[in-house]
Amino acid sequence: MSSEMNTDMTNPAHDSFTPPNSAPPQRGFSAGVWITLAVVGIALLVVIALGITSRAADSRDLEKRTEAAAILTVSVVHPSDAPLSPEISLPGNTQAFMDTPIYARTSGYLKHWYFDIGARVRKGQLMAEIETPELDQQLQVAEADLKSAEANLDLANTTAARYLNLLKTNSVSKQETDQATGDAAAKKAAVDAAMANVRRLQQLQSFEKVYAPFDGIVTVRNTDVGALIEAGSGSAPRELFHLAAIHRLRVYVPVPEVYAGDIKNGGKATLTLGGTSGKSFEGTIARNSSMIDPASRTLNVEVDVDNSKGLLLPGSYVFVHFKVPERIENLTLPANTLLFRSEGLRVGVVRDGRVVLVPITITHDAGQIVEIAPSDLLKPTDEVIIDPSDSLVEGQQVHVSRQKQVGE
Numbered sequence: 001m002s003s004e005m006n007t008d009m010t011n012p013a014h015d016s017f018t019p020p021n022s023a024p025p026q027r028g029f030s031a032g033v034w035i036t037l038a039v040v041g042i043a044l045l046v047v048i049a050l051g052i053t054s055r056a057a058d059s060r061d062l063e064k065r066t067e068a069a070a071i072l073t074v075s076v077v078h079p080s081d082a083p084l085s086p087e088i089s090l091p092g093n094t095q096a097f098m099d100t101p102i103y104a105r106t107s108g109y110l111k112h113w114y115f116d117i118g119a120r121v122r123k124g125q126l127m128a129e130i131e132t133p134e135l136d137q138q139l140q141v142a143e144a145d146l147k148s149a150e151a152n153l154d155l156a157n158t159t160a161a162r163y164l165n166l167l168k169t170n171s172v173s174k175q176e177t178d179q180a181t182g183d184a185a186a187k188k189a190a191v192d193a194a195m196a197n198v199r200r201l202q203q204l205q206s207f208e209k210v211y212a213p214f215d216g217i218v219t220v221r222n223t224d225v226g227a228l229i230e231a232g233s234g235s236a237p238r239e240l241f242h243l244a245a246i247h248r249l250r251v252y253v254p255v256p257e258v259y260a261g262d263i264k265n266g267g268k269a270t271l272t273l274g275g276t277s278g279k280s281f282e283g284t285i286a287r288n289s290s291m292i293d294p295a296s297r298t299l300n301v302e303v304d305v306d307n308s309k310g311l312l313l314p315g316s317y318v319f320v321h322f323k324v325p326e327r328i329e330n331l332t333l334p335a336n337t338l339l340f341r342s343e344g345l346r347v348g349v350v351r352d353g354r355v356v357l358v359p360i361t362i363t364h365d366a367g368q369i370v371e372i373a374p375s376d377l378l379k380p381t382d383e384v385i386i387d388p389s390d391s392l393v394e395g396q397q398v399h400v401s402r403q404k405q406v407g408e
Contacts, residue, residue, distance in 0.1 A: 072398045076350055076383035079331040079372075088365065089321050092253040092271075092303070096244035096314040098214055103237040104229045105207035108132035115241070117221055121212040127241060128210040130229050135208075139201040146194035153191045156184035216245040219314075249305045249312055251283060253320045254298035258363055262324040263288060269303050270321040273312065281305050281312060283320070330363055330371045337384050338370070339392065348385035348392050349378065355385070355396040 111129040115121055163180040166172040220242035223229070230238055251271065255263055263285060271281040282305070289300040303320055305312065312318075339346040339357070346357045358378050364371035372378070383400060385392070 072389070072392075072396065073401050074348075074350065074388070074398050075386045075401050077334060077337065077386055079333055079378060079380050079382060079384060081331055081380055086324055087321050088255075088259060088324055089319050089367070090253050090255060092251040092318050092320045094305075094312055094314055094316045094318055095250045095252065096216070096246050097248040097250055097304070098216065098243075098245035099314070100213065100243055101220075101239040102127070102210060102213070102241040102243055104130055104210065104231055104240055106130060106132055106135060106204045106229075107231040108135065108208065108229050110223050110225055110227045110229055110240075112225060113221065113223065113240075115218050115221075117218050119218045121216060121218060121243070123212055123214050125212045126209055127212055127218075128223070130208045130210070132205065132208055135201065135204055139198065139205055142194065142198045142201050146191070146198050149187065149191040149194040153184070153187040156180070156187040160184040210240060212243060214243070214245055215247070216243045218242070219244050244314055246310065246312075246314055247306075247308055249307045249314060250286075251303040251305060251318060251320060253301045253303060254293070254296060255288075255301050255322070256362075256365060257292050257297045257299065258361075258365070259322070259324055260292065260299040263299065263301055263322060268323070271303070271305060271312075271318045272321070273316060273318050279311070281307075324364065330374060331378065331380065332369050332371050333360075333384060334386065335365075335368050335370050336387050339388050339390075347378070348388045350383040350385060350398055350400055353397055353399070355392055355394060355398055357392075357394050358382075 108130040111131045113128040115125075115127050121127065160177075160180040160183070163172055163177040167174065167177045218241055220239070222238065222242075223240045229240070265285055265287055267285040269283045269285055271283055273279055273281075283303040284305075286302045286304040288302065292299055333347065337347050338360075339348060341357075343359075345360055345362065347360055349356045349358050358375070360375065360378065361373040362370050363373050378384075385398070
């Protein structure tokens with residue numbers, strides 16, 4: 001019995017006995033799980049690949065956009081062969097034909113003035129009077145000195161005449177006679193000096209009255225009754241009045257060098273005043289400086305205008321219109337196409353998407369439009385850049401904006 005028990009106890013069937021309703025133990029993932037994991041992994045790899053591809057495409061697109069943005073976009077215009085009006089309009093400043101300050105020539109106190117600003121005066125009219133008490137006393141002293149010198153001269157002349165008569169009888173020596181005649185000559189010189197001093201003071205005394213030097217209008221009065229007047233010795237003189245002759249005006253106009261040859265003395269010019277609508281004035285080219293200013297490259301021209309009616313005021317800003325010869329063969333361009341470079345005037349022309357800087361010469365400046373000299377380097381079919389940047393360089397790549405292109 002014990003052997004059977006041992007046999008049962010060592011029987012493997014007894015060791016692996018399991019209840020009929022219990023499940024076997026799991027040792028790994030099933031096939032479905034592995035398939036799911038594989039699908040998720042592939043999808044993840046696809047998403048990553050798509051993300052990398054999208055970022056690379058965005059990077060390439062950004063690079064293209066950056067390169068495109070770096071290319072300057074310009075508007076262009078074609079040179080025109082339509083001639084400009086044979087006239088140039090230039091600014092000028094009007095000045096009185098004669099314009100002078102009036103100073104006192106003697107020192108004293110202002111006694112009275114007779115004309116204020118805006119008053120019209122005639123040549124020789126009394127404008128002011130000055131009291132000069134010190135000068136009057138100096139003149140009295142000088143006149144007394146003159147009388148004393150004349151008295152001394154009379155005595156010296158009498159003495160010299162007596163000595164000359166006595167010399168005939170050898171009553172006096174030759175030396176004494178020479179001394180007497182020499183003293184008379186010295187007294188005569190003293191009289192001449194005294195007379196000159198009296199005339200000088202009389203002349204200064206005559207400056208007590210201030211007269212108008214020419215016909216004109218008083219534009220400034222810088223003094224009043226009782227004011228101390230200094231003649232200017234040792235200090236700057238004080239201006240009493242300022243007088244301007246405006247019956248005729250001078251207009252000075254800086255004419256560009258390119259038109260200097262077209263301006264002739266004696267020619268006509270028309271003036272327009274901005275503040276007077278529709279008003280124009282005829283003037284005559286009186287003279288020019290006959291020299292080009294090296295700083296501004298202009299010729300200073302004077303135009304004289306009759307102003308007998310007083311419609312033009314000195315100092316007014318006017319436009320002077322000159323007639324110039326018409327140049328039909330020249331091209332015209334807007335002024336905002338010009339490039340001012342150290343090597344000279346240039347315009348930017350677009351050729352094959354690149355900038356070409358073409359030198360030009362202005363022959364007629366009409367303000368917003370300029371006329372340029374004929375050149376084989378610039379043709380009416382060329383595309384000239386409008387408002388070019390100062391940094392524009394030769395060979396720079398540009399893009400022409402067709403939507404805003406001018407002249408099409």
